Amino acid sequence: MFQTKHGNPIHFIIEGERGIGKSSLLFLVSNFASGRIKPLGGADLNFLVIPVELGNVASQLEIVRAIARQFKSELQRIQAKVEAAKSVWEFLSNWEVLGVRYHKQSEVVEPESVRDELADKMAEFCEKAEFDGIFIAIDEADAPSSEAGLGEFTKYFTERLSRIGCNNVVFGLAGLPVLLDRIRSSHPSAARIFNLLSLSPLAPDERKEVVRRGLSEANSKNDRKTSISDDGLDLLAELSEGYPHFIQQFSYCAFEADTDDDIDALDVVNGAYDKDGAIAQLGSKYFDDLxxxxxxxxxxxxxxxxxxxxxxxxxxxxxxxxxxxxxxxxxxxxxxxxxxxxxxxxxxxxxxxxxxxxxxxxxxxxxxxxxxxxxxxxxxxxxxxxxxxxx
Ligand SMILES: Nc1ncnc2c1ncn2[C@@H]1O[C@H](COP(=O)(O)OP(=O)(O)OP(=O)(O)O)[C@@H](O)[C@H]1O
Ligand SMILES: [Mg+2]
CATH class of the missing domain: 1.10.10.10 (Winged helix-like DNA-binding domain superfamily/Winged helix DNA-binding domain)
Incomplete structure (x- = not known):
């Protein structure tokens, strides 16, 4: 974000297994970008954040539409504050691409022209409005098939932006490890524009830190204070093997199983193994079928x-x-x-x-x-x- 603010956008992909924390990280970065949270020791940032849900869009035209729609709604939100947003918002409001009529003709429309138009409007916004730039955050970017052309879209879109001198728009994508292949098979050199950030499981100390922080958060709200024994903490760290989602689930269930306000290894085991305990929960969400x-x-x-x-x-x-x-x-x-x-x-x-x-x-x-x-x-x-x- 800091680089993008200074005219050197580094687009990135956050990739990792299910439940490893991709969406959480993208959300945190979005909050840094918009200035809602100041990163420790980091710069103040003021980006327009466009969170995009692509679902299973089937074409570049639909990708343009999904981004444009969200862009429009973010502009609407800030319109009162930013005069410059108005003209771009008005353009988007009258853009046939977002209308129903256009939809019917979508098969015959070339995606290039609408892609360029959207890039031009973003550039116009960056130039006029007092923002550091635009952050386009696309979670679950692996959902569309490679035929939808997300790789080709990001490549040509970012090339267009730099050609017209706009260097303050950055893409952040999150998805399962197949995402990079999808991007690549959509356009052979599209993967090159992204910096790849692979998430791996948390280290043992980090796992324990997550549990401690969770407990202290709970203790700040509850009248009854709960503590955790060393063996309980060790077992939570071990069972989760560093998957944040596992840590959350095993900890939550241990907390439920505990009756004396001190979570020990037996509470962890009971919480994990109870009828609707952590193993059953994780199983039914991800693994039972396998x-x-x-x-x-x-x-x-x-x-x-x-x-x-x-x-x-x-x-x-x-x-x-x-x-x-x-x-x-x-x-x-x-x-x-x-x-x-x-x-x-x-x-x-x-x-x-x-x-x-x-x-x-x-x-x-x-x-x-x-x-x-x-x-x-x-x-x-x-x-x-x-x-x-x-x-
Ligand atoms: N660094 C972290 N520390 C503690 N908990 C975390 C961390 N990252 C993620 N979590 C928790 O782990 C769970 C899964 O995280 P998240 O939904 O971000 O994963 P994901 O990779 O997007 O999963 P999916 O592939 O299913 O979309 C959430 O409950 C989240 O709060
Ligand atoms: Mg996610």
Whole structure:
């Protein structure tokens, strides 16, 4: 943002697995950009922030429309304050691209001209209004398919801006790791304009800090103060494996399970394992279908369990055989079945190497195992299994 303010926009992509914190980071940056939050030791910023939801738009024309609509509504919000916003807002209000009539003809309209018009209006705004620039924040940018042309759009749009001398518009995209491929397959050199920021799980100390801050926030609001023991904190850090969404869920459930205002390891285990506890919650949101729905054999699950210790690393068939202790036939059948159902990924460059699709899936399986070990299998968390499919 600081660079963009000074005429050197660095467009960026925040990429990472589900629940790793992409939207949160984009939201925080948006708040820095608009000046609502001042970054520690950072500069005062005053950008016009345009948060864009693309949904599953199908064409560049629809991308232009989605951005223009949000641009218009942000301008409307500040119009009273900024005289310069008026003319741009009036243009957008009368722009056929945003009208219904245009929509019907959209198939025959070339996207280039409307893309350029939008770029020109943004440049006009940047020149006239007393803002540092414009920040276009696109969350879930992986939602549109590559045919929608987001890569091509950002490339030509930003090129147009710099050609007409506007260097204060910056794009920030957030999405799953497939986003970069989508951008690239939309236009081979579109990926080049972005700086890639890959989010990885939080380090152990950071995980504990998240829990401590959450508790102190709660204690500032509640009459009853809650503390947490070291073993409780350690276990939360371990079970979450650094996924912010996991930390939130395990902590929330431990807080619920606690009865004596001091969260210890047993509260964490109970919170994780209760009927509607953290493992069930995370499972039903992300993993149940993979782990239970698509597999009816305990043996196959055992194979996934043994692989989970290695996160999403590649493992050879032989390693899997040793780790799981299952027979050679079972392992062969399982690998085939799991691969077909997209529960395991086969290495396209080496025969006989497999891995779990994501590290968070591995982390969740590890949490299930760890809590199962602690609690004993007696009242273990089980979902109603879907109909068996022959394995
Ligand atoms: N750095 C962080 N510290 C603590 N909690 C965080 C952090 N980042 C994100 N969270 C929390 O983790 C959860 C998931 O975050 P968020 O929705 O931003 O992830 P995401 O990557 O956008 O997920 P999705 O792929 O599902 O869109 C939220 O509850 C959020 O508050
Ligand atoms: Mg998100």
């Amino acid at each position: 782990y239970y729905g698509k597999i009816s054999s305990e043996r196959y699950r055992n194979i996934l369990n043994s692989m989970a210790d290695f996160g999403d690393q590649w493992l050879s068939r032989k390693q899997i055989l040793n780790l799981s202790g299952e027979s050679s036939t079972t392992v062969s059948n399982a690998l085939n079945a799991l691969k077909t159902r997209n529960i395991l990924i086969a290495d396209p460059t080496r025969q006989g190497f497999y891995r779990l699709p994501t590290r968070s899936f591995a982390a969740w399986i590890n949490a299930v195992k760890s809590v199962e070990d602690r609690k004993g299998a007696s009242d273990s968390y089980r979902l109603p299994l879907s109909k068996g499919d022959g394995d």
